[in-house]
Amino acid sequence: MTSITQVIRDASTVLSADSVTVRFGGIHALRGVDLKVQAGTIVGLIGPNGAGKSTLLGVLSGDVRPQSGQVQLDGEPATGMPPQVRVRRGVGRTFQQPEVFGALTIREHLSLARRLDVSPLRVWTDPLTGAHLRPDPAEDAAVGELIDMLGLAELANRHVGGLPLGVCRLVEIGRALATGPKVVLLDEPFSGLNAVESRRLTDALARVVASQAVAMLLVEHDVDIVFELSNRVYVLDFGKIIAEGTPDEIRRNAAVRAAYLGEEQDASKSAALTVNPREESLAAREAPVQLRVEGLTVRYGSAQALEEVTFSVQQGSVTALLGANGAGKSTLARALSGLIAVDSGRIEFEGEDLAGRPAHEIRRLGLAYLPEGRGVFPALTVKENLDIAVQHVDKRGRVDAISGAIEMFPVLGDRRNQLAGTLSGGEQQMLALARVLADPPKLLIADEVSLGLAPKIVDEVFAGLGRAIDMGVSLIVIEQFVHKALELADRCHFLRRGSLLWSGPASQARGEVMDLYLGTAAETPVEAAEVRQELPAL
DSSP states (O other), X not given: OOOHHHHHHHSOEEEEEEEEEEEETTEEEEEEEEEEEETTOEEEEEOSTTSSHHHHHHHHHTSSOOSEEEEEETTEEOTTOOHHHHHHXXXXXXXXXXXXXXXXXXXXXXXXXXXXXXXXXXXXXXXXXXXXXXXXXXXXXXXXXXXHHTTOGGGTTSBSTTOOHHHHHHHHHHHHHHTOOSEXXXXXXXXXXXXXXXXXXXXXXXXXXXXXXXXXXXXXXXXXXXXXXXXXXXXXXXXEEEEEEOHHHXXXXXXXHHHHHXXXXXXXXXXXXXXXXXXXXXXXXXXOEEEEEEEEEEEETTEEEEEEEEEEEETTOEEEXXXXXXXXXXXXXXXXXXXXXXXXXXXXXXXXXXXXXXXXXXHHHTEEEEOTTOOOOTTSBHHXXXXXXXXXXOHHHHHHHHHHHHHHSHHHHXXXXXXXXXXXXXXXXXXXXXXXXXXXXXXXXXXXXXTTOOHHHHHHHHHXXXXXXXXXXXXXXXXXXXXXXXXHOSEEEEEETTXXXXXXXXXXXXXXXXHHHTTXXXXXXXXXXXXXXXXXXX
């Protein structure tokens, strides 16, 4: 019997990246990346948030031009080839948000896409002449076969508008397949799907590869699905390929585990963290609950971003909120801070019900959100950014508030008259944190403060979070540098697909968190009743 490894070795390479490097200004998004996708295989591409996965997909699809390196399609150079030409040459692609036409049926989507392969001009002329509505026996047979393969026969004549997200993703994949591709680039196709939709999509992709011998490059944060589907997996971290191998090899790879934890691992180290002294202190003095969240559910259209999330935050504590990109962490932060509406559930902050309150009112109550992406005003100076942040501080206290913020990050004092948009990425993040702490909140939600920063700058930013703790600010830390979040935290919550899968003391989290990231732990959502045992009745 021929092994999977032998099949891969014998298969021809349909798409490859050779020493690809991409820079955006001074940031290296990709550094000499090599990757091969071979016929009839599914290749997985994983890595922490900000690793460069989307940039690499852009290079392979023709949307991003690398500064150096080559892309080859079927052994021929394709580096300068525009996206539309690559599609005709056999590169299909899907996107994180399905790009579908609500007024067309599933069958019409696939028929139009098939005509791009058979007669490209008809894609433009058919909608104008109505030819896409006329029967074509050969086309109907080919499209019908694809519809059956994707399990969409019962919905084939339904308009796509209003269909569930899982069905829309299948339609987008079917449209890519209808163009007759040699390889399909899948950009987080499982994002936002529930367990039933995910299983349906997993089965469909497996059937497609088995029956059509089309290759796929799967970018996905749910590593369980990547490991289940992929013949081979590449791991990106900070723009570099740090590992390549079978799913089992990647699961055991120390460098991969280090990348997801954000630190160098030593096999001799215990999986447990040293107990944070603050953790023992909180337990000893029975710190009051500051934030209560019960049964929180948030949907974006048909996509469920959070499902029945329940947890609490004690006053003076630090909570690490962890999970892969797309798990629902930022959605939770935005819901708590009033930036998005919730579908159901309850949020209570220091006895105040936050339901329906606008974001600015929640901030004045003492709950602040520092979003991913360095929230500063680029056209204003450092000093002007800080002036805006302290508008609600008593006039006599504003000078002291700004001075205190600058003391946290002395480099800002040297840059006080410099436009914020001309600061380095690290300096902008320091300014964003200084703005929040100039008028200290009672609870700060810090969302990916390390994203895109060099390790030394990450240390400085985390030192700023440490100073916030010293000021008595409670923290919820959403972070890709897991080890730093856990070293800072008293408690940890792990989200996957919008559900709370694990909660416990940060000192006990490392082994559990690693198993959840790399799919070696059973997925049993934390029952709300288990969490409610810690909470007095609302």
